[in-house]
Amino acid sequence: MSSPTSESILVTGATGFVASHLILQLLSLNYNVRATIRDSSKESSVRQDLDAAGANNLANLDFFVADLTKDEGWDAAMDGCDYVHHVASPFPSQAPKDENELLKPAKEGTLRVLQAAARANVKRVVFTSSFAAIGYGKQDKDEFNEEDWSDAEGLPAYHKSKLFAERVAWDFVNQQQDSRVELVVINPVGIFGPVLGQKVSSSIGLIKTMLEGGMAACPRIYFNLVDVRDLAKLHILAMTHPKAGGERFIASGDGAPLSLMDVANIVREQRPEKAAKVPKRQLQDWMVKAMGFVSPQVRSLVPQLGQRRPLSNLKAKRVLGWKPRTVEDCLGDTVDSLAQHKLI
Numbered sequence: 591m592s593s594p595t596s597e598s599i600l601v602t603g604a605t606g607f608v609a610s611h612l613i614l615q616l617l618s619l620n621y622n623v624r625a626t627i628r629d630s631s632k633e634s635s636v637r638q639d640l641d642a643a644g645a646n647n648l649a650n651l652d653f654f655v656a657d658l659t660k661d662e663g664w665d666a667a668m669d670g671c672d673y674v675h676h677v678a679s680p681f682p683s684q685a686p687k688d689e690n691e692l693l694k695p696a697k698e699g700t701l702r703v704l705q706a707a708a709r710a711n712v713k714r715v716v717f718t719s720s721f722a723a724i725g726y727g728k729q730d731k732d733e734f735n736e737e738d739w740s741d742a743e744g745l746p747a748y749h750k751s752k753l754f755a756e757r758v759a760w761d762f763v764n765q766q767q768d769s770r771v772e773l774v775v776i777n778p779v780g781i782f783g784p785v786l787g788q789k790v791s792s793s794i795g796l797i798k799t800m801l802e803g804g805m806a807a808c809p810r811i812y813f814n815l816v817d818v819r820d821l822a823k824l825h826i827l828a829m830t831h832p833k834a835g836g837e838r839f840i841a842s843g844d845g846a847p848l849s850l851m852d853v854a855n856i857v858r859e860q861r862p863e864k865a866a867k868v869p870k871r872q873l874q875d876w877m878v879k880a881m882g883f884v885s886p887q888v889r890s891l892v893p894q895l896g897q898r899r900p901l902s903n904l905k906a907k908r909v910l911g912w913k914p915r916t917v918e919d920c921l922g923d924t925v926d927s928l929a930q931h932k933l934i
Contacts, residue, residue: 598622599829600671600712602703603678604653605632607791608718608781611822612675614640617647619826626656626667626678639787658699664706671710673829676703677718679755689747696751697758704762707771714772714835715763716828719756721779721814721840722749725899734901736777736838746890763836772835774828776821779842779901782920783818784927797924800854801934803867808850809878809891812898814842815853817920820912827910839906843914847898853921860922864929 599616603609604625616623617640627633633653641648656663658678668674679696700717707715725734726749727741740753756775763773780793790798799805821841828834848856851872858865875895882889906912928934 596622597672598624598670600624600626600668600674602626602656602658602674602676604636605789606677607785607789607794608778608818608821608825609675609677610636610639610786611783611818612677612825613651614643614645614786615819615822615826617645617650620647621650623651624654624667624671625651626654626663628655628657630655635787643786658702659695661702664702665709668706668710668712671707672713674703674707674712674715675718675825675829676700676715677825679718679752689750692747692751693754696755700755700758701762704759704771704773708766712771714774714829715759716774716776716825717756717759718825719759719775719777719838720749720752721777721842721899721901723753723756724777724838724840725901726753732900734840734899736840736905744893774834774836775838776824776828777838777840778816778821779814779840780816781818781821782815782924783820784923785931785933786927788931788933790928790933794924794928796850796853797857797921798928798934800857800868801864801925801928805850805854805869807869807871807873808854809873809888810849810851810875810895811891812847812849812894812896814845814847814899814901815917815920816841816843817915817923820914824906824910824912827906827912831910833909837905837909839910839912840901840903841906841914842901842903843917843920844903845917846900848917856918856921857925860918861925864925864934 599621601609601613604627613623613625654663654667656667723740724738727745742750782793824841854868858868879892882892
């Protein structure tokens with residue numbers, strides 16, 4: 591067991607997939623954890639999920655109501671905090687008709703959190719951005735790294751919101767005069783790993799759909815994966831490591847981008863007893879394009895067909911000593927957790 595600490599850590603967006611795992615790990619390290627939720631009624635379900643996951647020291651967890659779109663609650667949540675993990679971000683269930691519905695709260699919410707952190711004299715803010723802020727847009731590279739920025743032109747609204755929110759964060763810390771809050775940014779790829787409750791993220795939803803037979807064939811989409819447990823660990827390393835301040839870190843497992851077909855094959859190999867309905871063939875590009883005429887959701891995939899975005903995760907390993915687990919372990923545990931929670 592770790593030695594007790596009197597340090598207080600704030601985690602925003604406690605109901606989210608990443609935040610819940612981060613809270614779980616922080617509690618295991620004996621930190622005093624504060625967590626923001628938009629609705630006070632969510633506290634009981636978050637506590638229940640953490641308890642079921644074996645959380646230590648739940649008495650060291652306090653909840654505060656704070657919304658990214660409102661000023662109220664942030665000063666109280668951060669009062670006396672040493673570090674802040676800003677994980678919360680607006681995520682649409684479908685593409686908004688007006689991208690500003692997403693861009694405005696993402697930018698203003700980030701600024702609101704950082705301003706409150708500065709007022710509270712927080713030492714360091716760890717901000718959860720996305721690889722969407724690094725490797726998208728009109729770029730063609732052999733390998734993306736932390737020096738790269740996505741080109742905003744033509745980006746989907748969600749990707750653009752992550753890009754603009756991160757830009758706002760860096761602009762804020764670089765323009766500070768009275769306070770010097772350190773900023774560290776984590777840029778994760780597709781996030782998988784065990785769910786802690788009934789809530790399923792969009793990435794985990796892909797695996798759930800595969801297992802339930804809802805995906806007859808796989809569109810030719812490529813992406814890298816990171817396990818949510820490794821991502822939470824990286825947040826803590828970014829919080830505590832003396833060399834992390836002022837840096838960005840790509841959060842990705844090892845290896846080249848995987849296709850959805852690769853993911854399906856790994857799921858089948860790792861958990862054959864649960865994979866009877868997992869797709870065994872890849873969808874031809876022309877079929878995806880044809881389906882896009884009647885489905886806006888499918889249409890959004892068309893520009894991504896065949897697009898690979900190779901990246902380097904060496905910086906997090908070299909600077910912070912981070913060690914991501916294998917894709918096989920990540921996906922196998924994802925499947926097990928869905929079964930454990932009776933979600934498949």
